[in-house]
Amino acid sequence: MTRHISLPADILPHDGRFGSGPSKIRLEQIDALVQSNPTVLGTSHRQAPVRDVVASIKDGLADFFSLPDGYEIVFGNGGASAFWEIACACFIEKTAAFGVFGEFGGKFAASAKAAPFLSDPVIFDSAYGTTRLPELTQDADVYAWPHNETSTGAATHIARVPGSAEAGALTIVDGTSAAGGLPVDISETDVYYFSPQKAFGSDGGLWVAIVSPAAIERAAKIEADAAASGRWIPTFLSFGTALRNSRKNQTYNTPAIATLVLMNEQIDWLNRNGGLEWSTMRCAKSAATLYSWAEESDFATPFVTDPKDRSSVVVSIDIDESLAAADIVAGLRENGIVDTFAYRKLNRNQLRVGVFPSVEPEDVRALTVCIDETVSQLQGE
Numbered sequence: 001m002t003r004h005i006s007l008p009a010d011i012l013p014h015d016g017r018f019g020s021g022p023s024k025i026r027l028e029q030i031d032a033l034v035q036s037n038p039t040v041l042g043t044s045h046r047q048a049p050v051r052d053v054v055a056s057i058k059d060g061l062a063d064f065f066s067l068p069d070g071y072e073i074v075f076g077n078g079g080a081s082a083f084w085e086i087a088c089a090c091f092i093e094k095t096a097a098f099g100v101f102g103e104f105g106g107k108f109a110a111s112a113k114a115a116p117f118l119s120d121p122v123i124f125d126s127a128y129g130t131t132r133l134p135e136l137t138q139d140a141d142v143y144a145w146p147h148n149e150t151s152t153g154a155a156t157h158i159a160r161v162p163g164s165a166e167a168g169a170l171t172i173v174d175g176t177s178a179a180g181g182l183p184v185d186i187s188e189t190d191v192y193y194f195s196p197q198k199a200f201g202s203d204g205g206l207w208v209a210i211v212s213p214a215a216i217e218r219a220a221k222i223e224a225d226a227a228a229s230g231r232w233i234p235t236f237l238s239f240g241t242a243l244r245n246s247r248k249n250q251t252y253n254t255p256a257i258a259t260l261v262l263m264n265e266q267i268d269w270l271n272r273n274g275g276l277e278w279s280t281m282r283c284a285k286s287a288a289t290l291y292s293w294a295e296e297s298d299f300a301t302p303f304v305t306d307p308k309d310r311s312s313v314v315v316s317i318d319i320d321e322s323l324a325a326a327d328i329v330a331g332l333r334e335n336g337i338v339d340t341f342a343y344r345k346l347n348r349n350q351l352r353v354g355v356f357p358s359v360e361p362e363d364v365r366a367l368t369v370c371i372d373e374t375v376s377q378l379q380g381e
């Protein structure tokens with residue numbers, strides 16, 4: 001039986017959304033949405049008003065990520081999960097090597113394993129809460145891993161596997177929860193893809209991929225050879241189709257226009273404040289608040305033990321077994337502080353906190369106070 005928790009109003013954060021995706025949407029984004037009605041919302045995505053929003057997102061992301069020469073920004077529907085299937089269909093020629101240290105990295109590897117036209121992937125895995133990059137592998141034509149493993153709160157540094165580019169292989173990084181909050185040098189990747197409902201504080205359903213000339217060439221070759229090889233590339237999963245539409249500031253099929261408007265406003269906000277450098281420092285500050293609080297706490301410890309693997313966008317905190325993390329999560333929710341639960345399949349007595357750029361560092365400080373107060377109420381003090 002969970003007891004009721006009542007937190008005093010003066011310790012609460014201003015905004016109680018700490019989810020790891022969907023994540024907090026700022027009020028200014030909602031204002032942008034209201035402003036976009038009726039000229040953009042509810043109008044054709046093939047006409048100038050919506051295409052201008054797409055163009056603005058492209059320009060904004062190019063700025064934010066200091067887009068290297070020749071790289072392009074491509075969009076499609078279905079989110080990062082759809083992009084795994086697109087990568088299997090259009091980027092992996094035969095064999096991919098994966099770094100797997102959590103649920104999301106594992107899902108992409110599972111898609112590659114299930115694809116009948118690909119060889120079994122080569123998996124470099126490690127325990128959840130650590131990180132593992134793929135190593136140079138004979139015959140691998142793609143190297144892939146998540147920048148930030150959202151299921152565990154472990155993050156990697158993005159650099160190509162030494163020797164992989166020389167061997168003609170592509171580097172494909174899942175930036176879904178990292179993009180916008182963790183440092184990245186895009187030139188170390190060929191495909192950096194993400195969904196907008198994490199650091200970009202928008203709604204889900206869209207995928208965005210930043211692609212190198214080598215990646216564009218690879219997809220064109222696989223699609224050109226498809227007829228002869230018998231490899232079936234469904235149009236919905238065709239990267240070439242997505243690229244051709246994106247070059248015209250469109251998507252192959254109808255996108256959620258509200259998502260585009262929300263994302264455009266967020267990118268604008270990030271760039272106005274100082275871009276990637278500003279947002280990574282802001283997230284790092286929020287994360288440091290949580291990690292140092294946990295290290296000093298007598299009931300909480302950072303799940304990721306090696307500080308260099310600790311994510312500064314998704315922070316996971318183990319809770320002492322004398323307490324049920326689920327009771328803390330429920331007590332916080334009763335007071336408007338939501339989505340602090342651990343990744344469902346991780347099955348740990350844990351809290352997980354999304355500290356994306358939209359989250360105020362002061363609210364993260366307030367969250368630690370609220371967790372402490374919830375715990376003392378649960379302990380009946």
Ligand SMILES: *Cc1c(COP(=O)(O)O)cnc(C)c1O
Nearest residue numbers: 079080081104146150176177195
């Ligand atoms: C959330 C997430 C995904 C899945 O994104 P969808 O938009 O739900 O498909 C994939 N990879 C990572 C690292 C994520 O955090």
